[in-house]
Amino acid sequence: MSENVKFEKREELKQKPDPSNLGFGQHFTDYMLSYDYDEDKGGWHDLKITPYAPIELDPAAQGLHYGQAVFEGLKAYKHNGEVDLFRPDQNFKRINQSLARLEMPQIDEELLLEGLKELVNVERDWVPEGEGQSLYIRPFVFATEAGLGVHPASHYKLLIILSPSGSYYGGDALKPTRIYVEDKYVRAVRGGVGFAKVAGNYAASLLAQSNANKEGYDQVLWLDGVEQKYIEEVGSMNIFFVENGTLVTPELNGSILPGITRKTVIELAKELGYKVEERRVSVDELFEAYDKGELDEVFGTGTAAVISPVGVLKYEDREIVINNNETGKITQHLYDQYTGIQSGKLEDKHGWRVVVPKK
Ligand SMILES: *Cc1c(COP(=O)(O)O)cnc(C)c1O
Numbered sequence: 001m002s003e004n005v006k007f008e009k010r011e012e013l014k015q016k017p018d019p020s021n022l023g024f025g026q027h028f029t030d031y032m033l034s035y036d037y038d039e040d041k042g043g044w045h046d047l048k049i050t051p052y053a054p055i056e057l058d059p060a061a062q063g064l065h066y067g068q069a070v071f072e073g074l075k076a077y078k079h080n081g082e083v084d085l086f087r088p089d090q091n092f093k094r095i096n097q098s099l100a101r102l103e104m105p106q107i108d109e110e111l112l113l114e115g116l117k118e119l120v121n122v123e124r125d126w127v128p129e130g131e132g133q134s135l136y137i138r139p140f141v142f143a144t145e146a147g148l149g150v151h152p153a154s155h156y157k158l159l160i161i162l163s164p165s166g167s168y169y170g171g172d173a174l175k176p177t178r179i180y181v182e183d184k185y186v187r188a189v190r191g192g193v194g195f196a197k198v199a200g201n202y203a204a205s206l207l208a209q210s211n212a213n214k215e216g217y218d219q220v221l222w223l224d225g226v227e228q229k230y231i232e233e234v235g236s237m238n239i240f241f242v243e244n245g246t247l248v249t250p251e252l253n254g255s256i257l258p259g260i261t262r263k264t265v266i267e268l269a270k271e272l273g274y275k276v277e278e279r280r281v282s283v284d285e286l287f288e289a290y291d292k293g294e295l296d297e298v299f300g301t302g303t304a305a306v307i308s309p310v311g312v313l314k315y316e317d318r319e320i321v322i323n324n325n326e327t328g329k330i331t332q333h334l335y336d337q338y339t340g341i342q343s344g345k346l347e348d349k350h351g352w353r354v355v356v357p358k359k
Helices: 062-066 088-101 109-122 199-203 206-214 260-271 283-291 329-342
Strands: 031-038 043-051 069-071 074-079 082-086 134-143 155-165 177-181 219-223 231-234 238-243 246-250 276-279 295-302 306-315 318-321 353-355
Touching: 031 109, 043 109, 062 134, 069 088, 069 199, 082 109, 088 109, 088 134, 088 260, 109 134, 109 155, 206 219, 231 238, 231 246, 238 260, 238 283, 246 260, 260 276, 260 295, 260 306, 260 329, 283 295, 283 306, 283 318, 295 329, 306 329
Parallel strands: 177 219, 177 306, 246 276
Antiparallel strands: 031 043, 031 155, 069 134, 074 082, 074 134, 082 353, 134 155, 219 231, 238 246, 238 295, 295 306, 306 318
């Protein structure tokens, strides 16, 4: 164990779940990483690996009342006995951006990465090895200070929990999804917290998500919060369109979450010789392209689902079927390349895979 991380051993280890039926985010490992921030103790202290267990929280903890809560999501993969994290530096960089937006204290990105590597090393037997499986990693920070005054808290807790997981939407990772273009509610507005991975963004999205589910759709596609005309992103994914062979994705405008999968797909697609445009895309443009026969493919990107094809788009009273409700060629190509690099089957020219040292 590194001298920066303490270790509290648990008495009894848990029974591991059946690897053929993991689901997503349902099982948690034996240990978690914990880190506390107390202004009166000089800031962050006591980085430790402790048994995964319920935590004690004061009922007046500010995070419960005023929503100072941010999170991250990344994955670890196992191949030939090696365990890798995928671009973890990007997640720790982004959590600091989210923390800054909610006036929460910054973390030391390198120290946290060191702590995460120690945690994943301790739990390496929990990293599943099957096709499409990974260890989903959830870092999160929330305000623990007790008190009902509205101000930035002076006490916080950071935890990292681990969940062996299968594919996000269950079953076939490349089964096209049905998407409802939301024309009533909005997720985020410019100047707000849309670009930050804060818990409240998800709370604000659930009503529309439930309504879409009731109508038989898997996810909501959000439009911009001002004109409700321009495309932003899907529930927990960024979105890409293939128009006439060119990849088009909404530009980062402050209300869209800057996905690491989005960024990686853009880098990868350019290298593979595809043309990529980051710009404003209106929902009207999309339907016009469809009518002209120029909307070839649509897919979403996010750590949990990786690359997920969209088969149906519903907007107002129109429903369109994309690429015959089948996974498109470019979607498949990018999926194979992306998951090939993640899973160690393809060469990693960029150093995106970060090895967890075996100790
Ligand atoms: C996390 C998230 C994404 C995807 O980001 P990745 O870094 O690719 O996992 C997209 N949209 C929202 C709202 C998110 O919270």
